[in-house]
Each structure stands twice: as C-alpha cells, then as structure tokens.
Amino acid sequence: MSAANDARAMGAPVIRYGGAERVSGTQRYLSDIEFPDAAHVAFTTLPIGCASIESIDTTPATTMPGVIGAFTAADLPAPMPRFGISHKDRSVIADGVVNFHGEPVVAVVAESPDLARIAADAVIVEWTELAGVYDLDSALADGARLVQDAALRTDDHKHSNVLETADYAWGDLDEQQRETAHVVENTYEFPMVTHFTIEPGGVVAAPTDDGGIEVHSPVQHPYLLQRILADVVGLPLSKVRVIAPDPGGGFGGKQTPRYEPLMAVLAQRTQRTCRLILSLEETFQLMRRSGCRVDARTGFRDDGTVTFHELRADFHIGAYADVAPRVMTKGSYVGAGPYRIPAVRVHARAVLTNTTPSCAFRGFGAPQVGWATESQIDAGARLLGIDALEMRRRNLVDLDEAFIRGDHEARADGRWHQSLERAAELIGWGEELPEGRGRGIAVGIKPGATSGLSQSLVRLLYDGSAIAYAGTSDMGQGARTLWKQILADELGVDLDRISIVSGDTTAVPFDLQTSASRSTVFMGNAVLEACRDIRQRVLDLYAEATDISIDSLEAAPGELSTPSGTLSLIEAAQVGLGSLRGEIIGQGTSRLRGVKGHPLGGDAAFYEFNATAIEVEVDRETGEVLLTKHVTVGDVGTELNPLQVVAQDEGAAIMGLGHSLMEQVLLDEHGCIRNLGALDYRIPTFNDVAVEMISDSIENHDGPGPYGCKGISEGALLCTAGAVGAAVADAIGTPVRQLPLTAERIWHAMQSANAEQPTN
Amino acid sequence: MSTNEVAPTNHLSDHQVTLEVNEQAVVLNVPAHRTLLDGLRDELCLTGTKKCCADGECGACTVFLDGVLVNSCLVLCVETEGQSVTTIEGLSTNGLSDLQEEFLNSGAVQCGVCIPGQVVAAEGLLRTNPHASATEIRDAMAGNLCRCAGYERIVQAIQVAAGRRVEIT
Numbered sequence: 042m043s044a045a046n047d048a049r050a051m052g053a054p055v056i057r058y059g060g061a062e063r064v065s066g067t068q069r070y071l072s073d074i075e076f077p078d079a080a081h082v083a084f085t086t087l088p089i090g091c092a093s094i095e096s097i098d099t100t101p102a103t104t105m106p107g108v109i110g111a112f113t114a115a116d117l118p119a120p121m122p123r124f125g126i127s128h129k130d131r132s133v134i135a136d137g138v139v140n141f142h143g144e145p146v147v148a149v150v151a152e153s154p155d156l157a158r159i160a161a162d163a164v165i166v167e168w169t170e171l172a173g174v175y176d177l178d179s180a181l182a183d184g185a186r187l188v189q190d191a192a193l194r195t196d197d198h199k200h201s202n203v204l205e206t207a208d209y210a211w212g213d214l215d216e217q218q219r220e221t222a223h224v225v226e227n228t229y230e231f232p233m234v235t236h237f238t239i240e241p242g243g244v245v246a247a248p249t250d251d252g253g254i255e256v257h258s259p260v261q262h263p264y265l266l267q268r269i270l271a272d273v274v275g276l277p278l279s280k281v282r283v284i285a286p287d288p289g290g291g292f293g294g295k296q297t298p299r300y301e302p303l304m305a306v307l308a309q310r311t312q313r314t315c316r317l318i319l320s321l322e323e324t325f326q327l328m329r330r331s332g333c334r335v336d337a338r339t340g341f342r343d344d345g346t347v348t349f350h351e352l353r354a355d356f357h358i359g360a361y362a363d364v365a366p367r368v369m370t371k372g373s374y375v376g377a378g379p380y381r382i383p384a385v386r387v388h389a390r391a392v393l394t395n396t397t398p399s400c401a402f403r404g405f406g407a408p409q410v411g412w413a414t415e416s417q418i419d420a421g422a423r424l425l426g427i428d429a430l431e432m433r434r435r436n437l438v439d440l441d442e443a444f445i446r447g448d449h450e451a452r453a454d455g456r457w458h459q460s461l462e463r464a465a466e467l468i469g470w471g472e473e474l475p476e477g478r479g480r481g482i483a484v485g486i487k488p489g490a491t492s493g494l495s496q497s498l499v500r501l502l503y504d505g506s507a508i509a510y511a512g513t514s515d516m517g518q519g520a521r522t523l524w525k526q527i528l529a530d531e532l533g534v535d536l537d538r539i540s541i542v543s544g545d546t547t548a549v550p551f552d553l554q555t556s557a558s559r560s561t562v563f564m565g566n567a568v569l570e571a572c573r574d575i576r577q578r579v580l581d582l583y584a585e586a587t588d589i590s591i592d593s594l595e596a597a598p599g600e601l602s603t604p605s606g607t608l609s610l611i612e613a614a615q616v617g618l619g620s621l622r623g624e625i626i627g628q629g630t631s632r633l634r635g636v637k638g639h640p641l642g643g644d645a646a647f648y649e650f651n652a653t654a655i656e657v658e659v660d661r662e663t664g665e666v667l668l669t670k671h672v673t674v675g676d677v678g679t680e681l682n683p684l685q686v687v688a689q690d691e692g693a694a695i696m697g698l699g700h701s702l703m704e705q706v707l708l709d710e711h712g713c714i715r716n717l718g719a720l721d722y723r724i725p726t727f728n729d730v731a732v733e734m735i736s737d738s739i740e741n742h743d744g745p746g747p748y749g750c751k752g753i754s755e756g757a758l759l760c761t762a763g764a765v766g767a768a769v770a771d772a773i774g775t776p777v778r779q780l781p782l783t784a785e786r787i788w789h790a791m792q793s794a795n796a797e798q799p800t801n
Numbered sequence: 802m803s804t805n806e807v808a809p810t811n812h813l814s815d816h817q818v819t820l821e822v823n824e825q826a827v828v829l830n831v832p833a834h835r836t837l838l839d840g841l842r843d844e845l846c847l848t849g850t851k852k853c854c855a856d857g858e859c860g861a862c863t864v865f866l867d868g869v870l871v872n873s874c875l876v877l878c879v880e881t882e883g884q885s886v887t888t889i890e891g892l893s894t895n896g897l898s899d900l901q902e903e904f905l906n907s908g909a910v911q912c913g914v915c916i917p918g919q920v921v922a923a924e925g926l927l928r929t930n931p932h933a934s935a936t937e938i939r940d941a942m943a944g945n946l947c948r949c950a951g952y953e954r955i956v957q958a959i960q961v962a963a964g965r966r967v968e969i970t
Contacts, residue, residue: 066849
C-alpha cells in the first residue's frame with residue numbers, strides 16, 4: 042500500500058503552522074522584533090528618477106546630537122562594490138548618479154528612528170537632472186542615455202539599454218504565413234505593478250563578536266543573501282549568518298538582496314546593530330513587476346487552428362538587472378502558451394530604464410506574455426466566429442504532447458484539457474447572459490523550477506516528538522504545515538508534537554531558494570526522504586538492539602513490522618535507542634541538475650497549468666466592471682492540504698485582478714512615482730472580489746512532488762488578465778489591449794467602437 | 802542644479818498622555834507627532850497591531866478606541882488622553898476567540914500581517930451587526946487590505962463565527 046493511501050494528515054485540512062500566533066498578533070515579523078541598543082537607519086533620496094550627484098554635505102546631519110554617522114559612496118571602497126545574481130550591476134549605495142527614484146544617496150545612522158529621519162532629511166545634496174529614460178520608447182530610441190555605464194557592462198548589448206535578449210523559434214514561420222488565410226496582429230501592454238506586501242521592507246544588521254556579520258532580513262532566499270553578503274563584505278560563509286524571520290508576504294519581491302549589503306557595511310563601520318524599517322512608499326521603490334509590451338502576429342486556419350505565432354516582447358525592467366533578465370527569458374519561453382503551434386518565433390528583450398529595478402513577482406513573466414497570447418486566441422475567435430472555449434479545445438495540447446518544440450522540447454505533464462473543461466462547466470459556459478454581461482475563458486502556463494537543491498534534516502526524538510530543519514521561507518504559503526503533515530504520516534508523530542526550524546543559515550541546511558512554486562516539490566521531497574532515512578535507521582537500530590534479522594523487519598509509514606507483530610515507529614525507535622535514549626537523525630536531499638545548453642538552464646520540474654473563466658457586467662455609462670463570477674481551476678497533481686490549496690488559488694486569482702483591472706505604477710516626466718503609497722495605488726479589496734468565486738483543482742496524482750503533487754502558488758494568476766479581458770470584450774463588443782482595464786480605458790474603447798467598425 | 806534642502810524642525814519634545822490599553826492604565830511620554838500605532842508598538846511593545854501603509858488605507862493597524870474601530874496610524878497619542886484602547890492582544894487574553902479560531906479553520910491566514918487588523922475589524926463588525934450578511938461583511942471589511950487576498954476565507958470565517966454567536970445568544 043502506498044504512503045498516500047495510508048495518509049492521515051496528508052490531504053487533510055490541517056491548520057496553518059504558526060496560525061495561532063498570526064491571529065493573536067504574537068507572530069514576530071522583522072519590525073516586531075526588539076533589538077536592544079540598536080541604531081536606526083534612514084536614507085536620503087532625491088525627488089528625481091535620474092540625476093548626477095554634484096555634492097553632498099552631511100554636516101547638518103552629523104552635527105546633530107545622537108547622529109552616529111552619515112555614509113555616502115565616498116565612505117565605501119573604490120571601485121564601488123556592486124552585486125547581483127546574474128549581473129553584478131547594483132552599487133551598494135548611489136555612486137555619483139541616481140538611477141531611479143528612491144535610490145539611496147546617503148545612509149544616516151542615529152540613535153532613534155525619528156532622529157535618523159530628521160538627519161537624513163537635513164543632508165544637503167546638490168544634483169543635476171539627467172536625461173533619464175522612463176519608458177520603453179525613450180530607452181530604445183537612438184541616442185538614448187544609457188542607464189548603465191557601458192564601461193561597467195560586459196554583455197553583448199552594452200552600448201544600448203537592452204540588457205539581455207531571448208529568442209525561441211521552431212517550425213517554418215514564413216511558410217506558415219504564406220499558407221495562412223487569417224492573421225491577427227496587435228500590440229498588448231502590461232503595466233508595472235508593485236508587490237505591496239503588507240509587511241514593508243526592512244533589514245537589521247549586526248557585527249558579531251568573532252568579526253562576522255549577522256543580518257536579519259525577511260527574505261525568500263536566505264542562502265542567496267548569505268552568499269552575496271559574504272562576497273560584498275569579504276567574509277567566509279561561516280561568518281555570515283542570515284536570520285530570516287517569516288516574510289509578511291513575498292510574492293517574489295523578497296527574493297534578492299537590495300539594502301542588505303549596505304546595512305552590513307553600516308554595521309561593520311559603526312560596530313552597532315543597525316535597524317532599517319522601510320515605509321510602504323519606500324517599499325514601492327524596492328520591488329515591482331516588470332511592465333511589458335508585446336507585438337503579436339498570429340495565424341489561424343478556418344477551423345481556428347493556430348498555424349503560427351510571432352511575438353516581440355519588450356520587458357521594461359528598470360535600473361538594475363536583479364532577476365529581471367530571467368523573468369524575461371522564462372516568461373517568453375512559454376510565450377506561445379500551452380498550444381500545438383507548428384511555427385513560433387519569439388524575440389524578447391529586457392530593457393533597462395531609470396525606474397525601480399523589477400524582480401520576480403508571482404507568475405514570473407508568464408502573465409505578461411500570456412496576456413498577449415490569450416488575447417490573440419480570442420481575437421482569432423472573434424474573427425472566425427468560433428467560440429473561445431472551442432478555440433482552446435482545438436489548440437491545447439494533450440498529455441505528453443510537445444507545446445515547445447525545437448532543440449529543447451517541453452511536453453504537457455498534465456491532462457490540461459480537464460482543467461479547461463472544468464472551468465467552462467463551473468462558469469456555465471454557453472449559457473445565455475443578460476444584456477451588458479460578458480464571459481471569457483483563458484489558460485495559463487508557467488515552468489516550475491529548472492534546477493534546484495533542497496536539503497533537510499529531521500530528528501525523531503526519544504519521546505516521540507520530532508523536529509524538521511527545512512530552509513524554505515514561510516511567507517504565507519504555509520510550507521511548514523506541509524512538512525508537519527509529511528512527518529506526521531511518515532513517522533507516526535502527532536501533529537502537535539512536531540516543530541519546524543527554518544530561517545537561520547547557521548542552524549538549517551542549505552536550500553537554494555523559495556521561489557517558482559518549488560518548495561512543496563523540492564523541499565517536500567527532501568523532508569520525505571529524511572523521514573524515510575529515519576525509518577531505515579530505526580529498522581537497523583531495532584535489529585541491532587533485538588538481534589532480530591534485518592530481513593524479517595519492514596518499515597512502513599509510522600510503523601515497523603516484526604515477526605512478532607507491528608509496532609509504531611516511535612516504539613521501535615525507543616527499543617533501538619535503548620537506555621541511552623538519544624535520537625534518530627535523518628537526512629534528505631532533493632536535487633535537480635540543470636541541462637547544458639537549455640535556454641532555461643534546465644527542464645522544468647513541472648508546469649503550473651491553470652484555466653480561468655470570468656463573467657463580468659460592464660456599466661455602459663461609466664465603463665466600470667463588476668465581476669459577477671470568477672472560476673479558477675488548477676492542475677495540482679495532489680492536494681496535500683485543501684485549505685492551503687484553496688487559499689493559494691483564490692489569493693493568486695484575486696491578486697491577478699489587480700494588474701487586470703486597477704494596478705499600475707505611474708511615473709511623471711522626471712521619473713518620479715506619482716502614485717507612491719496606498720492612497721493612490723489601489724489593490725483589490727473585499728469589494729473587488731467576484732460576487733461568486735469558485736476555486737477548484739484537478740487531481741491526477743501526476744506531479745513530481747510528495748504523493749504526486751505539483752507546485753501551485755502562481756497558477757491562478759497566470760491568465761486572470763486574459764479571462765477578464767475576454768469577458769470585457771464580450772460585454773462591450775470590442776477588446777481593450779492595454780492593462781489595467783480601468784473604467785476610463787473601457788469607456789474610451791466603447792466610445793471608439795461606437796464610432797468605428799469593431800476590430801479583432 | 803537643485804538641492805533637497807528641508808527646513809529643520811524640532812518636534813521631539815515629549816507630552817505626557819494617560820490612557821487605558823487593554824484594561825491597563827498606562828502613561829506615555831511621547832512627542833506630539835507620535836501616532837497611536839507607533840505608541841502601541843514602540844512604547845508599549847504591543848506589536849500585534851501592524852504597520853503597513855501608515856496612511857489609513859490598509860487597516861493593518863485597526864484597534865478599538867473607546868469601543869469604536871479606528872486606524873491607529875491616523876490617531877495621535879496626544880489625542881487619546883483618558884480614552885480606552887483595545888488591541889488584538891486585548892482580544893486574545895483568554896486563548897483564541899471564536900473569530901480567531903474560525904480564521905484558522907477557514908484557511909484565512911496566509912502571511913498573517915493583516916490578520917490582527919482583520920480580526921479586530923471583524924470583532925467590531927459583529928458587535929454592531931451580529932447578523933451581517935456576506936455583502937455587509939465585505940462592505941464593512943473593505944478597509945482592511947489583504948495582499949495574500951484571503952478575502953473569501955475571511956468572509957467565511959466571519960460568517961461561521963457570527964452564526965455561532967447567534968446560536969449561543
């Protein structure tokens with residue numbers, strides 16, 4: 042019998058690990074943790090997106106009683122230390138120029154947060170505005186100012202604002218074009234949006250007695266931060282300790298280091314614990330999603346079959362690379378969608394601009410390109426008079442069929458038609474709608490992690506309790522709940538006798554990162570393996586202690602079979618451990634190596650697939666959209682915890698409504714963010730959720746994770762925009778191709794449509 | 802060439818404020834600009850009340866002030882002289898409340914930063930409208946943002962808790 046069939050905790054709605062602390066307010070996020078005698082840090086920034094720094098006078102700050110120091114580029118080694126994952130391009134502090142609105146120019150350290158703020162505001166900076174580039178067109182124009190000094194770049198495009206490109210092609214596109222009767226060609230835009238984590242950013246750095254550094258940061262990738270800090274401050278990994286309190290929301294925004302290197306330097310220079318807690322406004326200047334413009338040409342046969350699909354996607358990535366080139370590469374890799382298309386050509390570029398450096402954000406580039414591709418499928422449907430669901434039925438690949446061809450094929454690893462059909466059924470596809478309403482359906486796909494390494498230790502203690510060490514950051518997805526469930530089933534330990542340790546590079550084994558919906562698969566398998574390692578060790582130890590032959594023993598989830606009957610694994614462990622007591626330690630490693638020459642560096646461990654169907658009512662007078670029904674269906678493999686699956690799916694789906702309907706970071710002509718803060722930047726509220734919302738899952742137990750699960754945390758956001766856009770187009774009779782679909786844009790589209798022939 | 806000069810101000814001199822927090826009398830010595838939110842968090846170490854937008858938009862800092870829900874980031878400590886404040890800590894003195902339990906049972910808690918404010922706001926709603934419909938719950942809670950977007954779960958949690966309370970009374 043398989044473990045899944047024996048499962049008690051697995052598949053059950055186990056309450057979130059750390060839930061009681063969160064509802065009672067005792068959960069300590071970074072800003073809740075007391076650091077006695079800490080000094081406080083505030084930044085001096087400029088109200089401009091691009092400027093040269095002519096002079097800095099810190100004396101108005103440093104002469105204030107209680108100010109410990111004010112640090113500028115001049116206080117750092119020359120050349121300025123720079124860091125980054127793929128491009129070491131980000132300076133520790135602004136180095137002669139400000140490259141985006143909010144880039145720190147001076148860091149003031151003072152005895153209180155108030156004083157640090159006042160002193161940072163008192164610093165006098167003389168600056169000259171430069172011809173910054175704040176959008177794609179100005180960044181790509183001939184003679185555009187280069188966002189990054191070509192002398193500091195080593196890449197092929199260093200004399201332009203293009204940082205990286207990606208090209209994917211298969212089939213004979215020219216031939217297909219010649220033979221295709223119906224072609225639709227359109228341009229789509231996806232806005233810059235910000236993560237708006239309810240926990241704003243923050244870092245605390247402290248020197249340690251042994252000359253090392255300890256950095257507290259609510260990051261998704263503590264081990265990446267440890268590596269980068271070690272590099273910037275020149276210490277061995279063993280002397281860089283990263284403590285990562287649970288992030289209060291991440292969504293990709295808390296993956297990469299930004300102010301941590303500066304904070305480490307400040308702690309070293311002042312020999313004080315330095316605490317920085319950002320405002321929400323400053324957090325907007327710390328992270329955002331890349332905007333994107335996609336030119337798409339798509340060919341269709343009379344029956345709706347797609348013959349070719351050509352995309353040019355420009356990602357508006359910001360001032361530094363961060364992880365944005367990878368967002369561009371990975372998002373455009375699946376740009377043609379999960380479809381059977383004989384000829385595809387994708388050309389994507391990551392374009393530098395003088396704006397907040399963009400980074401990972403739930404969906405990682407796939408929603409941006411997917412918006413164009415799904416809208417093109419609908420454009421074809423309108424042109425040919427074919428139902429949008431039928432269009433997808435005809436083009437969506439079947440299980441094990443290639444949807445990415447060429448040298449590195451990708452095949453469907455799920456029965457994706459089932460999700461599509463379920464979504465259609467749940468929305469009532471085909472049923473008549475009242476006047477003013479519209480319906481849309483879309484599918485989305487995203488590659489999971491393409492390489493990975495997660496290591497875990499599990500200790501089964503003598504009294505039958507257990508501790509798992511797993512470095513996944515628990516930022517809301519509830520990873521530790523699942524590790525508890527695995528331990529409960531595999532070791533037979535009660536749920537309430539299990540502890541999970543994470544968020545400390547000194548205590549917890551290596552985990553590459555918490556991203557790409559990977560953790561349940563990668564860390565889940567590592568924890569599972571560690572539990573199975575414990576079972577084997579219990580068996581061996583039991584045999585040794587009892588002189589019963591190993592061959593007559595068999596370990597199963599939670600128990601050990603012996604010739605004289607079955608006993609619990611805990612009882613067997615106690616017999617094996619004997620009067621010395623002690624514990625059994627298991628180790629698990631989950632590793633996916635990359636593939637040389639693969640455009641993504643490796644094959645995805647799994648694909649997240651989602652089908653979303655939306656019904657809207659549009660106010661013909663104002664253009665306002667009311668969501669009447671929102672259906673999301675994910676291909677999840679196995680639901681390990683239905684409470685958490687539904688929470689992730691609904692959460693992602695509603696988050697997707699943000700960039701679809703209301704969210705966009707707006708800049709003025711000087712590159713300053715106009716809607717900086719919660720007053721002017723709207724995210725979905727209780728009142729923006731559909732009147733009726735349905736989340737459902739397809740379970741075929743066909744994933745690579747424990748018990749056949751797949752990663753799930755991003756799926757429901759991948760194609761929200763496509764479904765909303767199609768529903769709005771259905772309601773008003775004309776498509777809007779620029780997100781977000783604000784009332785103003787919809788109203789204008791209705792006015793234009795009344796004046797002209799409808800377009801496709 | 803431009804400069805960023807800001808006129809120096811001195812607003813650090815302290816004021817003494819006496820108020821009641823979670824049924825305990827407390828005295829704060831705070832500058833006039835200190836918000837109730839920062840006073841609770843930084844002076845009284847009551848960090849269950851969370852700080853996100855500091856603009857009165859997100860609801861993470863929701864507390865009761867003399868029994869009325871307020872965004873504590875929009876109230877100054879010096880305005881609360883003689884008043885009574887109840888925070889999430891004050892709602893959790895006898896273990897978890899029915900609402901808190903239902904938040905957990907409904908899967909409403911993801912990252913959790915907004916949750917104390919959500920619980921306080923929900924408690925305020927049920928005290929004034931014990932029979933709140935789903936629509937009334939959404940309207941009443943619309944000032945409490947959840948970026949994890951556990952909205953459907955939270956509505957369910959409040960509905961279940963409301964049903965239980967009505968049964969009991």
